[in-house]
Amino acid sequence: MNRVGIIGYGITPFTKKDHSTESALLESTRRLFVENPEIMPKEIDAVLVSTNSNTKYLSPILSEMTGVSPKISHTVESLCSSGTNTIVSAYSYIASGLADLVLVAGADRYDSPGQVLEWDNSRGQYKHPVFWASIFSKAYKRRFSVSNEQLAIVPVKNHKQAKDNPNALSEKICTVEDVINSKKITKDLRLLECSRPCTGSASIVLGSEDMVKRLAHSPVWITGIGQKTTSAGFTKNIPSNFMESTKIAGRMSLEMSNKHAKNIDVAEIHDAFSVCEPMALEALGFSADGKGMHTIQELHETDNFKINPRGGLIGAGHPLGATGIAQTIEVTQQLQSNAGNRQVDDPKVGLVHNMSAAATSSTVLVLET
């Protein structure tokens, strides 16, 4: 199998602004081409758009706007993990030899239709993700005797880290008290524990080994891929095994890259809600069961940005189709020692964890210099 690496990227600020999905896609792609003049639009073989937007034919639209005339062009959708699904699809086109250079562009608006789980009629009126997050939160707190105050460390840490991310939606740090006293969304969920929908876009160019060697200043390789879909409805995973898909995808990606969780120097974790971060750390093998908050508290107290250096979804904002790509860009920047004030100390191996709909599906990537 051909090696696949990351050559360049472009990202927009994540905001509450009313840009169209098309404009957002164009803006991150424009930045990518401006910042990577060695990537020639004419050389791009495939343009894959990651989005939950209802607009059709976005890949040819973006291609025409940016002067790309690709062989392969289509949209990929898988809710909140559309971004990494699209990156893995790009990987497969390159590894199979059907393409050498692939542009992956993701975007969504603050009012993206991917935010409501419309299909699951069994949920009745409880179609919004806050409801599964509440059940996860309640079950996790009860099972491991974790308090609201302890869980509140996740948003405190991630808003703090987002301060050093110039593209983050978050504009201020917060305290445990701020989290506890923020608007009560449900009995087990406060407003500041939720990632917020926003408008934003992130683009990345992947290439074959030859392309990476020719075009990349500081190559980063995708060495591990794990994906798993356990179901479409989350009730299957409650209460014994919250993040089974993450567990399986994590194991698969670490095996493929011949790494262990202890080898990971920096990671982007899908903290759609505060409880997701400790759960995912446990599912991925970073922490023992029930000990995720210990890990997070220690990192927070020592100002170690290892987990979610850009502020995670809670700090950076969550424009669905862009999120997995933005996570991958962050880990790439970290591995390139190009992450400014957020830089983790000399990382060699990074991990991206992206998931959808109460972890009914997950993608995990391992990246290496």
Added chain:
Amino acid sequence: MNRVGIIGYGITPFTKKDHSTESALLESTRRLFVENPEIMPKEIDAVLVSTNSNTKYLSPILSEMTGVSPKISHTVESLCSSGTNTIVSAYSYIASGLADLVLVAGADRYDSPGQVLEWDNSRGQYKHPVFWASIFSKAYKRRFSVSNEQLAIVPVKNHKQAKDNPNALSEKICTVEDVINSKKITKDLRLLECSRPCTGSASIVLGSEDMVKRLAHSPVWITGIGQKTTSAGFTKNIPSNFMESTKIAGRMSLEMSNKHAKNIDVAEIHDAFSVCEPMALEALGFSADGKGMHTIQELHETDNFKINPRGGLIGAGHPLGATGIAQTIEVTQQLQSNAGNRQVDDPKVGLVHNMSAAATSSTVLVLET
């Protein structure tokens, strides 16, 4: 690169019925599993859904309904050629080694949102495909001195061939006079010259060489793939080069399979409107420029089903996300000598031509036994 072949398929009737996209997807997939009991849902590595529906997360939904727990799951959209785009994506997962067995399931409803070209504001009110089809028709007739009566042979032939397709939307044959006297949609387009939106679904399972050898009764291999996107707006291709993307994709797929147009024994051609069939035959090298209708007339007069044996889009109906998959199933059945009354005489090499939005993008596949 690993070889990739077709193991099994399932298809629903194409109708005007009011089934949901989910129900249609489930029905073609259910038929696939019933008709191919050797394909075990548990062994499927990826479920890729092809659709223009606005419903999200359809792949995990279909997976849960059919007892599949895949690694990879997402939706692919590229308007009318979503189906073959999804097949090529499945091919790349298998050829790259990320998957061994992939289910591709396509469906759309008669009222699919992919039928209106909403994005192109430059079209003003003329957003429906009938407008580009009218311009194509007018320009083609003028350039090659083709009459309305000559073009009408396309729907006459394709409705005739659809009579032998039990899943076709078309229920009756028609004459040249019927076509000419059918409702005038625009100055250059009659109702019977248009493919009709409908509700339908088609599913196919692709596999690696090992899987094909283990599971397929009558293996058919994908030996050629060509894809090209020239733009998102069709005006670029008028009037000198109607189907540039088809020309490029066709050449690419024939080169990859080391074949020439004269080697193709049976072909599915994207006849969204009557004029598309002669145009595509010329772009693909089956006919000299301006001679597409000669080829079609000769085939019609000799009852040779070589082009669009299932009746094409005009005869079979056009449920957008299912069309490219249904075309691929038809060519597979032909190569397996399993096409009933539509069977072409002992074909060895087949071709699928699927395109979107005035041939601004095209996919061409070559299939062989």
